[in-house]
Structure formats: structure tokens, C-alpha cells
Amino acid sequence: MAFRVSFGKPPAEAAPSVHFRPAGNDERSRNINLLKARRFGAFEIATNLFHQVASLGAANVQVDRTSAGSTITVEVDGITHALPALDLATATALVSSFKQLAGITAQEVRWRQSGQFTAIIKNKSWECTVVSSGIPSGERTQLLLDAGKAEFANLAAASVSEPLQKRMRASLAAESGLLLFSAPPQSGMTELLETAVRDSDRFQRSYYLLENSRRPRPDIENVATRKFDGSTVTIDSLLRSIAKEHPDVLIVPEIDDAEIVDSLTSQPAQGRLAIGGVLANDAPETLLRVLATRCNARRFAGEVTAVANARLLRKLCVTCRQPYLPSPQMVMELNLAIGETQALFRPSGTIPGERDEPMTCPACGGLGYRGRAAVIQWMEVSDEMRATMLGSSDDHLQLLREQAAAAGMTPHLAEAATLAAAGITSVEEIVRVLRTPRD
Numbered sequence: 001m002a003f004r005v006s007f008g009k010p011p012a013e014a015a016p017s018v019h020f021r022p023a024g025n026d027e028r029s030r031n032i033n034l035l036k037a038r039r040f041g042a043f044e045i046a047t048n049l050f051h052q053v054a055s056l057g058a059a060n061v062q063v064d065r066t067s068a069g070s071t072i073t074v075e076v077d078g079i080t081h082a083l084p085a086l087d088l089a090t091a092t093a094l095v096s097s098f099k100q101l102a103g104i105t106a107q108e109v110r111w112r113q114s115g116q117f118t119a120i121i122k123n124k125s126w127e128c129t130v131v132s133s134g135i136p137s138g139e140r141t142q143l144l145l146d147a148g149k150a151e152f153a154n155l156a157a158a159s160v161s162e163p164l165q166k167r168m169r170a171s172l173a174a175e176s177g178l179l180l181f182s183a184p185p186q187s188g189m190t191e192l193l194e195t196a197v198r199d200s201d202r203f204q205r206s207y208y209l210l211e212n213s214r215r216p217r218p219d220i221e222n223v224a225t226r227k228f229d230g231s232t233v234t235i236d237s238l239l240r241s242i243a244k245e246h247p248d249v250l251i252v253p254e255i256d257d258a259e260i261v262d263s264l265t266s267q268p269a270q271g272r273l274a275i276g277g278v279l280a281n282d283a284p285e286t287l288l289r290v291l292a293t294r295c296n297a298r299r300f301a302g303e304v305t306a307v308a309n310a311r312l313l314r315k316l317c318v319t320c321r322q323p324y325l326p327s328p329q330m331v332m333e334l335n336l337a338i339g340e341t342q343a344l345f346r347p348s349g350t351i352p353g354e355r356d357e358p359m360t361c362p363a364c365g366g367l368g369y370r371g372r373a374a375v376i377q378w379m380e381v382s383d384e385m386r387a388t389m390l391g392s393s394d395d396h397l398q399l400l401r402e403q404a405a406a407a408g409m410t411p412h413l414a415e416a417a418t419l420a421a422a423g424i425t426s427v428e429e430i431v432r433v434l435r436t437p438r439d
């Protein structure tokens with residue numbers, strides 16, 4: 001499926017209307033930035049491009065300009081797509097327009113610069129960030145669309161099945177214990193952790209999020225954020241100062257060293273729920289990744305209650321998805337809970353146009369997918385697994401996986417198959433995302 005974003009001039013009646021509100025301290029300086037942005041000779045292309053990528057829910061646009069030419073890529077739902085190349089002069093004019101809107105110097109190509117502007121289409125707005133810096137023999141410019149916006153409002157919006165939502169909420173409502181959220185790199189760990197917190201009782205209990213100042217994230221309403229940097233402000237000193245405010249829940253979005261793990265696992269004994277994020281391929285492996293920090297193993301094994309491991313997969317575009325009858329073999333392999341005559345859906349990217357000629361689907365730009373869903377493996381930690389964590393088995397990981405399966409762990413595939421049966425995603429997408437664990 002080809003991704004169709006065009007730089008051509010749209011017909012007058014389809015001319016996109018994007019209202020840009022540039023950077024600036026007052027109306028006059030914003031107007032000057034807008035006037036200058038219009039003068040680079042590619043403002044129409046910039047507006048047209050912005051309208052198309054914003055309408056597709058793109059996360060960012062990246063333009064690299066070097067002596068060899070220009071490349072433009074767009075990231076949508078975690079996948080990077082190349083756009084047709086623009087000649088260098090046009091690409092430079094395009095980049096200059098966005099830089100000017102963001103109030104940064106269009107002519108400066110070596111030093112790192114960043115700025116913001118707002119774009120409004122109909123009654124929806126995007127808070128955009130432009131980041132520009134030199135690369136060997138050229139410049140890289142990134143336009144981040146709404147980098148601070150949460151992908152999922154709650155677990156239901158992330159397409160988590162209702163039975164699993166219930167189990168997760170029960171663990172989040174616990175008075176103490178340690179709850180872990182994990183995923184391979186770039187696969188949704190932070191999104192899942194933040195979605196679970198958003199879904200919790202943060203209006204009834206006091207939640208504190210301890211953020212590493214090198215990895216800032218947007219605030220979550222009614223969750224107090226405190227920053228630590230590892231040297232001047234350590235997590236230990238931070239926890240001591242927060243303890244005076246009697247927090248109920250403490251969250252550390254990434255627990256990657258023994259000091260952080262030990263600080264967090266000392267909390268449940270004081271009647272608090274602790275929540276942490278870990279990079280790992282599956283839920284059993286998450287336990288071993290934490291133990292590998294050389295933390296206080298006995299305390300960690302004693303406190304950890306449950307682990308959620310995430311993947312993000314793309315949802316089918318509902319405008320152009322195509323129904324088909326799956327083979328009995330596929331139904332069996334995916335363990336699909338569907339009747340013999342129930343259709344599944346696959347992506348198409350086209351809709352019937354005039355005289356039934358296929359035309360690019362306007363809702364997904366020809367990608368066949370639109371938006372994402374979280375697929376979660378959910379594991380509650382048993383005493384048997386605690387003993388394995390502290391024991392001396394030859395293959396801890398294999399043993400933990402067997403024990404987790406026996407204790408009723410919800411596999412990724414079970415949640416993914418539910419989404420396929422409901423027509424939310426495709427079998428192809430499930431295979432792409434769950435095929436191999438990423439290292």
C-alpha cells in the first residue's frame with residue numbers, strides 16, 4: 001500500500017484551511033513571523049503538507065537536507081513512511097516556513113534550535129514543536145505534532161478487553177505492593193504506564209510521579225510530579241521529602257538501576273502502592289531485568305504483585321477495511337472466538353471512486369490503518385514464581401514463563417485475537433507486531 005501525501009497544488013475548492021498561530025510574545029511579533037513564513041515561496045506546500053499529515057494523525061515530519069538532496073519522512077502510528085523527494089530549493093523554503101512559524105532563525109542551519117507554534121484546522125488544534133540541527137553536510141528539521149498529547153485517555157480507549165481492564169484496575173486499586181509495566185524499547189511502555197495511571201483512582205488517593213529530569217513527560221492531571229537528576233537530587237532524598245506529604249501511590253516511569261528499585265520496593269512496607277516501568281520483551285523477563293540491576297532481590301520478589309507487558313498495534317481504517325472469511329486453520333492458530341461465517345478484516349487503503357475505480361482512501365491516506373491499540377500480556381506474580389526468582393535454576397526465564405502460564409497469565413496473542421475478531425485490527429498486523437521479540 002502506497003502512502004499518498006502529495007505536494008501538488010490542491011484544487012481551489014479543496015484548498016486546505018490551516019490557521020497558523022506562530023511563536024511570538026505579542027500579536028505584532030506573531031504577525032511578523034507569519035508574514036516572513038509566507039515569503040519563503042513554499043508556504044502553500046507547507047500548509048498543504050501540514051493539513052495532510054495532521055489529518056492522518058502523524059506524530060512527526062522529518063526533513064533532511066544535505067548536498068546530496070532532500071529526504072522527507074512522516075511517522076504515523078509508530079511507522080516511518082518516505083514521502084516523494086522535493087528539490088533542494090523547495091525543501092529549504094518548506095523548512096524555512098516551519099522554522100519561521102516556530103520563531104527560530106530560518107537561516108541558521110548548524111546550531112540546534114527549537115520553537116513552537118499552534119496550528120488549527122476547523123476546531124481542532126495542534127501544539128507543534130520544530131527542532132532543527134546540523135548533520136554532516138546539511139541540516140535535519142523535525143516537526144513534532146502534538147508531542148505532549150496522550151495517545152490513550154484510558155484503558156478502554158487503548159482497546160484493552162473488559163475482563164483485562166477489570167483485573168488491571170483491581171491491582172491499581174491495591175493499597176500496597178509493586179506493580180510493573182514493561183515493553184521492548186519503543187513499544188509502548190511509557191504509554192501503557194501513563195494510561196493505567198490515568199485510568200486509576202487518582203482523584204481519591206494522592207499520586208506522586210518521580211520523573212528523571214533527563215526524560216521529561218507531559219503532566220497527568222491530579223498526579224504530582226517531582227523531578228530527580230541522579231546527582232544533586234537523588235531519588236532517596238526526594239522520597240524522604242515526599243514522605244512528609246503522605247503519598248498513597250509512588251510512580252517511577254523507568255526503573256533501571258538498583259538504587260531506584262530499592263527505593264521503590266521499600267515503599268509497600270510503609271503502606272504505599274509502588275508503580276514502575278521496565279524495558280523487557282515479556283512479563284516473566286521483566287522480573288529478571290529488575291533482578292539484573294542487583295537490587296535487593298528478596299525485597300523485590302516479596303513486593304512485586306503483577307506485571308503488564310505491552311505492544312502497540314495499528315487499528316484498521318474503518319473507512320476502507322475489507323471483510324474476508326478466514327480459513328479454519330487461521331481461526332484455530334489464533335484461537336479466535338468467532339463463528340464459522342464471521343468475517344475478519346484486512347487493510348485496503350482504497351475506496352471505490354467514480355466508475356468504481358479504486359481511489360486512495362481519504363481517511364487513512366492509503367495506509368489502511370488509522371490509530372493504535374495496546375495489546376497487553378498480564379501476569380500476576382505467584383509465590384511459586386517468587387521462589388523461582390530467588391532460587392538457583394539453570395533457566396529462570398523458561399521456568400518463570402511456564403509458571404506464569406500455569407497461573408493464568410493472559411498472553412499478548414489472546415488480547416490481539418480479540419481485536420482481530422472484533423475487526424479492530426488485522427491478522428497481518430498481529431503477525432508483524434508479535435512475530436519476534438525485539439532486543
Ligand SMILES: [Zn+2]
Pocket residue numbers: 317318319320321349350361362363364365366367368369
Ligand atoms: Zn482508509
